[in-house]
Amino acid sequence: MDHAADAHRTDLMTITRFVLNEQSKYPESRGDFTILLSHIVLGCKFVCTAVNKAGLAKLLGLAGETNVQGEDQKKLDVLSNEVFIKALVSSGRTCVLVSEEDEEATFVEPAKRGKYCVVFDPLDGSSNIDCGVSIGTIFGIYMMKDAHEPTLDDVLQPGKNMLAAGYCMYGSSCTLVLSTGKGVNGFTLDPSLGEFILTHPDIKIPKKGKIYSVNEGNAKNWDGPTSKYVENCKFPKDGSSPKSLRYIGSMVADVHRTLLYGGIFLYPADKKSPNGKLRVLYEVFPMSFLMEQAGGQAFTGKQRALDLVPKKIHDRAPIFLGSYDDVEEIKRLYAAEEKN
Ligand SMILES: O=P(O)(O)OC[C@H]1O[C@](O)(COP(=O)(O)O)[C@@H](O)[C@@H]1O
Numbered sequence: 001m002d003h004a005a006d007a008h009r010t011d012l013m014t015i016t017r018f019v020l021n022e023q024s025k026y027p028e029s030r031g032d033f034t035i036l037l038s039h040i041v042l043g044c045k046f047v048c049t050a051v052n053k054a055g056l057a058k059l060l061g062l063a064g065e066t067n068v069q070g071e072d073q074k075k076l077d078v079l080s081n082e083v084f085i086k087a088l089v090s091s092g093r094t095c096v097l098v099s100e101e102d103e104e105a106t107f108v109e110p111a112k113r114g115k116y117c118v119v120f121d122p123l124d125g126s127s128n129i130d131c132g133v134s135i136g137t138i139f140g141i142y143m144m145k146d147a148h149e150p151t152l153d154d155v156l157q158p159g160k161n162m163l164a165a166g167y168c169m170y171g172s173s174c175t176l177v178l179s180t181g182k183g184v185n186g187f188t189l190d191p192s193l194g195e196f197i198l199t200h201p202d203i204k205i206p207k208k209g210k211i212y213s214v215n216e217g218n219a220k221n222w223d224g225p226t227s228k229y230v231e232n233c234k235f236p237k238d239g240s241s242p243k244s245l246r247y248i249g250s251m252v253a254d255v256h257r258t259l260l261y262g263g264i265f266l267y268p269a270d271k272k273s274p275n276g277k278l279r280v281l282y283e284v285f286p287m288s289f290l291m292e293q294a295g296g297q298a299f300t301g302k303q304r305a306l307d308l309v310p311k312k313i314h315d316r317a318p319i320f321l322g323s324y325d326d327v328e329e330i331k332r333l334y335a336a337e338e339k340n
Pocket residue numbers: 100121123124125126127215249250251252277
């Protein structure tokens with residue numbers, strides 16, 4: 001690390017300073033959000049370290065348990081979940097927590113309770129853990145509806161009610177991407193400082209992209225509009241060049257690339273999974289919130305993803321998200337299908 005070069009850099013904006021500046025714009029804010037976020041950031045740093053040394057610290061492989069989704073939990077799924085539950089409860093700013101790894105929501109005891117609800121996927125891309133491919137953590141933050149005993153209603157809100165959303169990608173570098181409803185910013189962890197530094201200010205997704213990202217292994221079970229869309233990506237009828245296929249199999253990594261390069265990420269419904277695979281509260285909503293904040297779109301095949309109102313905490317929904325024009329194309333195909 002060239003500390004000399006760093007010493008001259010005056011724009012060393014840490015995520016804490018960034019959020020503090022944001023919050024200072026709202027006189028009513030008492031810093032509660034900043035405190036909550038600093039605990040999420042701490043959790044990300046902890047998990048990043050664990051992921052980096054997973055092979056050395058015997059943290060690869062299965063934990064021997066199965067989660068509510070019927071998936072065999074990885075050791076890092078369980079560890080990340082424990083880390084975030086502890087970090088969020090100890091922030092003293094949360095009341096309801098929903099994790100992919102816990103069947104039931106966690107209601108924080110009154111003495112440690114605050115006004116925020118956090119929904120999160122502690123470790124996303126679990127199938128890629130043991131081969132060291134990029135994985136991540138996804139989170140979304142709601143305000144509890146009003147001052148009463150917190151209930152599930154405080155999290156079963158439409159995605160558009162989220163106050164903030166983000167993800168942390170554990171890849172070649174550790175990148176945290178955050179939106180508090182005023183645009184999207186990316187921060188890279190500087191391991192020598194232990195600080196997330198602003199490296200991607202005001203991310204705007206390109207209006208149209210050259211990449212499509214989907215698990216084509218499910219193609220035989222797709223509906224008409226999805227099949228037509230992917231066919232158009234490969235064999236464009238307007239003479240434009242075919243799109244490139246990129247699919248990592250970790251939503252965080254596939255969405256991160258889509259956000260920066262443009263294009264579309266889709267996990268559609270199909271005959272086998274009529275509601276798709278990805279979970280509404282802690283995968284679909286946070287990523288849709290970020291995509292819209294960056295100028296893109298997020299669509300379920302029927303409606304704007306953020307207008308969905310989940311009935312259960314582990315509900316799933318089909319998702320098409322990415323560059324505005326690319327998602328517009330799939331919306332047209334579903335609208336045409338509807339007309340027929
Ligand atoms: O293997 P598939 O069916 O393509 O599914 C991949 C998708 O499943 C996920 O791994 C599900 O998330 P988890 O790993 O958190 O369970 C997404 O990250 C990814 O987009």
